[in-house]
Amino acid sequence: MPDDSLAQLQRGLLDLDMEAALAAVHNVIAGGNQARVKEAVDVVTRSLEVVGKRFQDGEWYLAELVYAGEIAKDVMNALSPLMQSGGSPSRGTLVIGTVAGDLHDLGKNIVVNFARSAGFAVVDLGVDVSAQKFAAAVREHGPAVLGMSCLLTSTESQLAGVIDALKTQGLRDKLKVVIGGAALSERAARDVGADAFAPDAVTGVDMMKKWSAPA
Amino acid sequence: MNFKERVLTAMNHEEADRVPVMGLIMDPATVNKMLGKKPVDFVGLLQKPVLGNQIKNLLSSNRFWNNMYYGNFSAAMQAAASLGFDANWAVYALMKLTRDPQASVGWSWYDPYGRVWELAADTEGNINVNYSRALCDTEEKWEKWVEEKAPLFETMLRNTAAFHRKLVKDHGGRIYPMCYAAPGPFENSWQPIGFVNFTRLIYQKPDFVKKVIAFQTDLCLRNLEAVMKSGVEVVLGGDDLGQKTGPLLRPELVEKLYGESYRRMADLVHQRGRKFVFHSCGNIYALLDKFVEWGFDGIITMEPTAGMDLGRVRAQVGHKLVLIGNLDVSYLVVKGTRQEIEDAVRKAIGDAARGGGYILSTSHSHPLVDPVRLQWMVEAAHKYGRYPIGG
Numbered sequence: 001m002p003d004d005s006l007a008q009l010q011r012g013l014l015d016l017d018m019e020a021a022l023a024a025v026h027n028v029i030a031g032g033n034q035a036r037v038k039e040a041v042d043v044v045t046r047s048l049e050v051v052g053k054r055f056q057d058g059e060w061y062l063a064e065l066v067y068a069g070e071i072a073k074d075v076m077n078a079l080s081p082l083m084q085s086g087g088s089p090s091r092g093t094l095v096i097g098t099v100a101g102d103l104h105d106l107g108k109n110i111v112v113n114f115a116r117s118a119g120f121a122v123v124d125l126g127v128d129v130s131a132q133k134f135a136a137a138v139r140e141h142g143p144a145v146l147g148m149s150c151l152l153t154s155t156e157s158q159l160a161g162v163i164d165a166l167k168t169q170g171l172r173d174k175l176k177v178v179i180g181g182a183a184l185s186e187r188a189a190r191d192v193g194a195d196a197f198a199p200d201a202v203t204g205v206d207m208m209k210k211w212s213a214p215a
Numbered sequence: 216m217n218f219k220e221r222v223l224t225a226m227n228h229e230e231a232d233r234v235p236v237m238g239l240i241m242d243p244a245t246v247n248k249m250l251g252k253k254p255v256d257f258v259g260l261l262q263k264p265v266l267g268n269q270i271k272n273l274l275s276s277n278r279f280w281n282n283m284y285y286g287n288f289s290a291a292m293q294a295a296a297s298l299g300f301d302a303n304w305a306v307y308a309l310m311k312l313t314r315d316p317q318a319s320v321g322w323s324w325y326d327p328y329g330r331v332w333e334l335a336a337d338t339e340g341n342i343n344v345n346y347s348r349a350l351c352d353t354e355e356k357w358e359k360w361v362e363e364k365a366p367l368f369e370t371m372l373r374n375t376a377a378f379h380r381k382l383v384k385d386h387g388g389r390i391y392p393m394c395y396a397a398p399g400p401f402e403n404s405w406q407p408i409g410f411v412n413f414t415r416l417i418y419q420k421p422d423f424v425k426k427v428i429a430f431q432t433d434l435c436l437r438n439l440e441a442v443m444k445s446g447v448e449v450v451l452g453g454d455d456l457g458q459k460t461g462p463l464l465r466p467e468l469v470e471k472l473y474g475e476s477y478r479r480m481a482d483l484v485h486q487r488g489r490k491f492v493f494h495s496c497g498n499i500y501a502l503l504d505k506f507v508e509w510g511f512d513g514i515i516t517m518e519p520t521a522g523m524d525l526g527r528v529r530a531q532v533g534h535k536l537v538l539i540g541n542l543d544v545s546y547l548v549v550k551g552t553r554q555e556i557e558d559a560v561r562k563a564i565g566d567a568a569r570g571g572g573y574i575l576s577t578s579h580s581h582p583l584v585d586p587v588r589l590q591w592m593v594e595a596a597h598k599y600g601r602y603p604i605g606g
């Protein structure tokens with residue numbers, strides 16, 4: 001009988017059926033085949049792209065996007081012990097947080113979840129993160145990307161503060177900076193000197209993937 | 216016509232002498248700036264070695280909290296009235312100061328619902344209080360919490376009634392207090408649990424979610440009753456159902472989980488002969504018809520940064536809902552020029568005020584909202600808001 005675990009995994013993710021997705025992934029793990037593990041990771045990545053498109057097209061709502069992210073997280077957690085022994089390569093590190101004075105975290109958390117599932121090692125600094133804390137984390141972790149979430153007009157100026165701190169410490173040229181959140185726009189990215197503005201989590205993670213793709 | 220007649224006429228979808236203007240003034244930074252008051256830096260004091268303990272005791276007492284909290288809203292009413300607003304919103308919240316190693320200042324407010332509110336101060340010492348995280352991330356923790364906090368809910372409801380009654384008594388002669396029974400059953404069900412956890416529970420433990428919503432709906436109905444004891448004719452309720460691009464939950468799911476709650480809230484207010492206005496941030500086009508179906512009388516906010524266009528809302532729901540809000544708080548009342556504010560006010564009035572049923576206001580409040588620009592907004596409303604509009 002053909003093993004349809006990967007198809008079942010994809011259906012689980014796209015039908016928001018956590019149980020089916022986890023049962024499928026346990027079948028894959030039980031098979032003990034490294035190549036299948038790698039394929040399962042690819043299924044997760046491809047399914048999340050579909051999920052993201054559904055959200056961007058207004059076909060899916062935020063709770064569905066969040067739950068798909070949760071299923072992907074649990075699947076990746078189940079797969080991760082096997083990935084370490086020769087599995088999927090990390091795309092590099094993302095340091096991310098919500099700027100000082102701002103406590104909104106729903107959007108940031110979605111970016112964190114999607115970035116992890118896309119293969120980034122994520123350092124999540126949480127909310128209300130000061131410029132010094134961002135800069136210190138960049139120095140410590142040497143990320144490929146720094147992500148900042150900001151939803152309030154009153155905290156927009158914090159973005160420039162973080163980028164200035166990176167410049168002062170000679171760290172700015174070593175990474176890409178992406179910003180996102182309800183108060184922001186492309187223009188804000190230009191004004192504060194970020195590399196990009198991401199209107200949603202999926203676009204943001206897509207940008208990060210492009211930046212981290214081998215030339 | 217006085218401010219109250221103006222507001223109530225608009226609420227009846229009739230033309231008053233002019234379009235009423237409502238303030239959403241509540242942030243201590245804005246209030247203190249308006250009244251030229253120097254803030255007491257409680258957060259700073261809390262961190263002082265000896266004094267800190269005394270301040271902690273003070274801040275923890277129900278009486279002190281109520282006085283401090285009332286003082287802020289009383290000042291907000293005063294400031295709004297002096298700027299010429301016809302109405303201003305007011306909401307009561309109860310918090311308990313709690314030692315919190317996760318908080319940057321070592322302390323947070325915990326509210327009776329199971330939410331943590333971060334305590335911070337701006338550079339001037341104005342206190343800032345914002346929801347930061349959930350305390351009941353599992354079913355067991357939630358059950359335990361609501362059982363333990365039963366007496367606190369009663370205190371909260373008593374305080375709510377006293378707060379609004381006093382506000383109406385002290386300020387109702389100068390300005391119309393739009394008394395707000397917040398938050399609603401949606402926010403009260405997800406915020407103590409966390410949005411991600413709550414989403415998981417919707418799919419994995421629907422019966423538990425139903426139980427939480429039923430509990431919060433009952434509490435919310437009691438909160439509405441408490442607010443109505445003040446005698447006001449219009450009551451606000453609300454939940455942030457939207458985000459920038461659309462509702463947080465699929466509209467069918469909102470109906471399934473919360474439809475009954477919202478119907479009961481509107482019914483209760485109607486049974487008491489009042490009108491029910493609902494606040495929601497975000498892009499909520501997909502829910503407007505539901506609001507009408509559930510029996511709401513009006514909506515407040517219509518956030519332009521989330522794509523809410525007043526003309527389009529009016530076209531979609533006609534005069535079935537009174538509309539309040541829509542002026543931008545990301546730029547207009549922060550840095551906008553006088554001309555830009557006049558243009559925006561004129562446009563809003565042109566889009567929604569004919570035939571009554573529109574109350575001009577900003578779409579939210581935050582500490583950078585500039586009182587001078589609010590003053591320009593009121594002046595522009597007086598200039599362009601005379602009925603008949605454009606006549």
Ligand code: B1M
Pocket residue numbers: 062096101102103104105106107108110111146147148149150151152153154178179180181182183198199200201202204205242345346347455457458459496497498516518520521544545546578579580581582
């Ligand atoms: C790094 O790379 C990236 C890439 C993409 C990134 C990214 C980073 N970050 C985000 N993205 C992007 O991807 C995500 C998914 O695709 C998206 O993320 P978002 O974060 O945009 O979307 C989330 C998934 C869902 N959306 C949200 O979570 C925000 C929804 C709305 C309704 C909202 C909510 C829920 C809340 N709020 Co607040 N809130 C509003 C919001 C209205 C709106 N239009 O968004 C907004 C943001 N709030 C506002 C305000 C004023 C406030 N809020 C406040 C409080 C709150 C709640 C606590 C009640 C709650 C937050 C709960 C929480 N834990 O996050 C206060 C501030 C608290 C603080 N200091 O942080 C307070 C100041 C209110 C007050 N006076 O107390 C307004 C800001 C206005 C402005 N221009 O400044 C607001 C736009 C509402 C409005 N009517 O105008 C994209 O933007």
